[in-house]
Amino acid sequence: MTSPSRSHGLICGDLEPGSRNLITDVSGVSVGHHTVIEGNLRTGFTAVWPHQGNLFREKLPAAVEVINGFGKSAGLMQVEELGTLESPILLTNTFGVGTGVNALVRRELAENPEIDRSAGTVNTLVMECNDGYLSDINALALSEDDAFSALKTASDNFGQGSVGAGTGTSCFGFKGGIGSASRVFDLDGSAYTLGALVQSNFGRAGDLVLPDGRRPSPEAARQTEERGSVIIVLAMDVPLESRQLKRVAKRAAAGLARLGAYYGNGSGDVALAFSTAQRLAHFQESDFVALDVLKEDRIDVLFKAATETTQEAVLNSMIASPAMTGRSGNHRPSLADWLAANR
Template sequence: MSVSARDFGIVCGIMPTGTNNAITDVPGVKVGHVTIRKGNINTGVTAILPHDGNLFRKKVLAASESINGFGKSAGLVQINELGSLETPILLTNTLGVGTCVNALIKRAIAANADIGRTTSTVNAVVGECNDGPLNDIQAMAVTEADAFAALDNAASGAVAQGNVGAGTGMTCFGFKGGIGTSSRRIRLDGRDYHLGTLVLSNFGRKGDLTLPDGRRPVPDLPDSAEKGSIMMIMATDIPLEHRQLQRVIRRCGAGIARLGAFWGHGSGDIAIGFTTGVTIDHDQKSDLLAMQALNEDRIDQLFRAATESTQEAILNSLCAAENFTGRDGNSRRSLADWLRASPKE
């Protein structure tokens, strides 16, 4: 079980979490990792699957938000134009994006022989962060087999966090970053729904991190500019319009800001969100469709949930990550190590 912020008494916000406090609390959502560690190679792939079915044929409503666009993600233009997600989402290092795009396309074609022939092509969605300081990114070590493996081992339930998958070589606020996740439970019309966020944290300037209790941990590293990145993947089972979903994922930025970051010029801060509460049939025959959406007077609950779950997911990525030595001896300290050495007075 990964160490979490709550293990140190750090709680973000007031809303209740889901059972696993993870993006997988949204029914049907699964997460898988492949971690690659060999000498100077410290990288990997993380896969997020909205459901077990054929995602190309049964798309989910989706949106993306560029808080600061210094990033090389794939597939975001079509997500925002059409409002749908038709492949799983893969996260990896910056120079692994093309490889992961190819893997998603091949997997989609294998399940849908009509792609690019008698129907549309497929929009592969991949997010990235630069793990260069701890990984020999020029080696381009991520393979299509790694991407397939991350997709194939995706599971529901608890999610491995920290130095795993795409998070293997990441840095956050000068500490060891990586994969983190958190969720919030929301009651609507007498039924429980969930909103969960998974982050790939690789952003924030040393000394800017501010914990909810006001402490400001500072790692023993040289000062540097804010030029990292963060990918935020938000899932919910609440039915939403595309416009509503985009409004909600925009609040992931508030979760970053609560921790002291200002998403600087060289930072790629990207949010991708989807709802399993609205599906889109690729082979739909009807001219008009019945759709469900949230009463907008209730949307503040989702704004708070997106903010709190993003903030906590980032802290979980920092606490779950262990002390790490990577490429050419470059090292990063775990926030958990700092917290153990600097308990609250």
């Protein structure tokens, strides 16, 4: 599939993309959105399902890299400590995190009534960006039903740009959004896939660097500091343990840097990585778990894939987003319009 960035001749790296060039090229992963555009609201939820089974009972190895910690996400601490993922992932606006947590807890309790009775509590994961420039974030408009809608509509084909949690976001002075990309590579004679999904809301106007070296300058006034956030979700089907996944998550920052970001003081930049290759049973009788693990000196191809997919996913999030006017008449131009005018 030709991505928004590739349709403009913008190629990030030289690894081959997957068939959809989406995070859902990793088998079992699905993504859904709930978008709210009404009055002064430009916001929503984006849901990522890491696999189609019961995530509480069949956890996945996971890790988080906090590139810059100016953020209000929920659930990252336990992922960092235990190295596992046990719920779907929700992305939303900063003040929607609590609502997202409540929705995920209700969903997990409905599927797993033993939670906090005989099986301990559940760690739900919600991450955020502040979309307050284009949306009235103080309205606290998102509901649990909105989160359920994003979860229920998840599929292997999904929209990019101004949808879901990316509806009201901004990036390098342009309209930001939700973007995705994937890469396929060979290990031991078999094909493996790494995919990225981003919620882009970061970068100073005028700092963006395209893969061909051009530096688009939006009409908006140049910011004096980098503020905002970016959430990066990396999925892969390579057998890795949490320490290795954290190493891969760190390389998402290289993709941001290629675009001209420097992770400013007021930017909440978070990368979450998980592997679908092996599931970890919540209820297990034995004391030990046998896992396959990638040989460490073969990990460079994953570092490269994480860098390339993050870079391309951010560009896709911007190019797929049309210009938008939101709260108080605030406006963000479209990178696609700039590219069309500067061929």
